[in-house]
Amino acid sequence: MLIRVNTASRRPIDGPMAAVAGPRALCSEFKYRRGSEIFGEGEHAEYIYQISYGAVRTYKLLADGRRQINSFHLPGDMFGFENSETHRFTAEAIVETHVRIMKRCNLLEAMPSEAAGSKKLIGFVTENLQHAENHMLLLGRKTSLEKVAAFLLEMDGRLAHPDVMTLPMSRRDIADYLGLTLETVSRALSILRDDKILRFHGTTQREVEMLDREKLAKLDA
Amino acid sequence: MLIRVNTASRRPIDGPMAAVAGPRALCSEFKYRRGSEIFGEGEHAEYIYQISYGAVRTYKLLADGRRQINSFHLPGDMFGFENSETHRFTAEAIVETHVRIMKRCNLLEAMPSEAAGSKKLIGFVTENLQHAENHMLLLGRKTSLEKVAAFLLEMDGRLAHPDVMTLPMSRRDIADYLGLTLETVSRALSILRDDKILRFHGTTQREVEMLDREKLAKLDA
DNA sequence: CGCCTGATTGATCATTCTCAACGAGAGTGG
DNA sequence: CCACTCTCGTTGAGAATGATCAATCAGGCG
Missing domain, CATH: 1.10.10.10 (Winged helix-like DNA-binding domain superfamily/Winged helix DNA-binding domain)
Known part of the structure; x- marks a missing residue:
């Protein structure tokens, strides 16, 4: 599946993304077509994403192709946070999807100076962890x-x-x-x-x- | 199963706990006997824990008793971080276990002033999330x-x-x-x-x- | 139209669960 | 010291849940 990405705009961000990144950060809007990969497992993590339209699946694969989808992301959701340098899973657009993208380095620069943003970031990671804990119960039992x-x-x-x-x-x-x-x-x-x-x-x-x-x-x- | 808890000592902490809490925080050493509960799902989260000896399981239950263990914790591991006010799962000592306990409020007070501690905390939560992601792949596929x-x-x-x-x-x-x-x-x-x-x-x-x-x-x- | 994808449904298979029996150790009390 | 009991683990037989294989259908699109 080919990837088609269009830069749509560049403007100040608002909403939850702004709380994490600080008011000065900028972001771009991109579009991904149905089935296209937003980022791959193991790739360098450069951006964080917020969906404005569409839906995204994030998943891991075993060597023989068995797939486990971690989570579905819907409009308003953010994803792509990584503490390490590389993505730990693949993200794909399920349908035509519009996302707002912010450079990861902006995030990291803005963070230490901004206690509130740091707390927000912990909140996002914790939310993901909570979902994962509930999903383990579902998958296992x-x-x-x-x-x-x-x-x-x-x-x-x-x-x-x-x-x-x-x-x-x-x-x-x-x-x-x-x-x-x-x-x-x-x-x-x-x-x-x-x-x-x-x-x-x-x-x-x-x-x-x-x-x-x-x-x-x-x-x- | 009855819980037997003994306060063993009260002294300055060192190691990874110190990095999160700051150098001024104090902690106590407790002992839990085999099978005893350290904290329960839904309980108010008052402390964070580091194992010095023994092993701990953390799990969730369904209404009919089916159990899913999220993770095993071994000496050196920390657990009990919660972003919310209550624990999202139960923690039990698998064998006779010694833990160092620090009050959660110390952690929260120490955090905003300490950017490094905040980053460490994000690191711990991310580590748990990473383990959960891998475990979902295991459980599902x-x-x-x-x-x-x-x-x-x-x-x-x-x-x-x-x-x-x-x-x-x-x-x-x-x-x-x-x-x-x-x-x-x-x-x-x-x-x-x-x-x-x-x-x-x-x-x-x-x-x-x-x-x-x-x-x-x-x-x- | 022909071909593709996505979904449903049926028949059969097999992995895993359930139920059961058994054995080894540890702890207890006589 | 010897039953007795309890927990823990192994193993077997049979059941069952979910997987696999296959057929069919409907819609979209060149």
């Missing part, structure tokens, strides 16, 4: 149905409980996030559909209406 | 034999490749760390023994001699 229920509840919460949520990721992505195969994910979703816990809209099976969040929560352990 | 091989290699590395390593944790602990049952762990270890990759010493089956680290590394994906 939940059944396939519990995993899929937990995934739907997570996405529902992060998309602010819309009437119909449009999942940007494929069944394979969901499977690689939950440590399952795509068939098992599909079967679990069919069970939830047959139980009238959710309903699909449109043609792609990615538009999900949550009919019974309570019942779904009970299926998650 | 590795086979039982790969998991056990990875576990042995991790412990071998952290115990500085001793001739015979003495594992402080039971088969059940290993299983709950790897997302397996204790029987599956036992079977995997028997396979490695039969393949002359390792050998057990003593009577308890917890003293492991690594006979072929290269072969073991090839079994890990």
Whole structure:
């Protein structure tokens, strides 16, 4: 898959990124097309990213191609923080995605002088760690149905409980996030559909209406 | 299981804890007996801990008792950092364990004034995150034999490749760390023994001699 | 139309879990 | 010292969850 990157603008940043980097930092807007790599595992970590539109998956691979997706990032989310010099995983755009990019060196320069930014940075890393801890519990100890229920509840919460949520990721992505195969994910979703816990809209099976969040929560352990 | 805690001493700290807390911070030494809880999930986070002797497991539970161990902590390791007010998991002494304890408020007071300490703290959290990312890959995508091989290699590395390593944790602990049952762990270890990759010493089956680290590394994906 | 991707569903397989039996040590109390 | 019990670990047989292999269908796009 080829990468197409366009610089869209260069302007002062605002929002959470500004809190980390300080008010003087600048950032650029870039676009990544569906499936393109934003950065690769082992690459030098030059930037941090905030999504303004689209969705991103971050993952690790085993030598034979088995994939574990760490997390999905949605608009507003930041990713790409690294304490070391290199990225510890790969980031890819799941769909057409617009990100704001800030140079990592700006971040590091701004940090020591700014106690609040430093605390914010610890907060971001801790948030990731917390998610990872919960996800280890899911991966290690939940059944396939519990995993899929937990995934739907997570996405529902992060998309602010819309009437119909449009999942940007494929069944394979969901499977690689939950440590399952795509068939098992599909079967679990069919069970939830047959139980009238959710309903699909449109043609792609990615538009999900949550009919019974309570019942779904009970299926998650 | 009853908790027995003895205050052993109160003195200036040194080592990595000092770098985080600043040179003026004090700490106490406590002892926890085998199986006793150091802190529980949801409890107020008052202290941070460094192990001077023994071993600790940190874990989360599901409502029905299924357990996922996040990590094992060995002498020298620090744990109990929380960004929030409460602990996100439970910590228990696996064997008789001695820890140095420092009040969390000292840490927070010392931090803003000390840029180096702040960076160290980010480093600790990042280290935990890195371990969690690798562990998610293991839990989601590795086979039982790969998991056990990875576990042995991790412990071998952290115990500085001793001739015979003495594992402080039971088969059940290993299983709950790897997302397996204790029987599956036992079977995997028997396979490695039969393949002359390792050998057990003593009577308890917890003293492991690594006979072929290269072969073991090839079994890990 | 032909070809591709993505999703569902079915049939079968296999890895791992569950249930069970057994043995070795450690600790206890007589 | 010897039962007795408890924990811990191993091993076996069978069950089951989830994986694999395969067929089908629908939509998008050249």
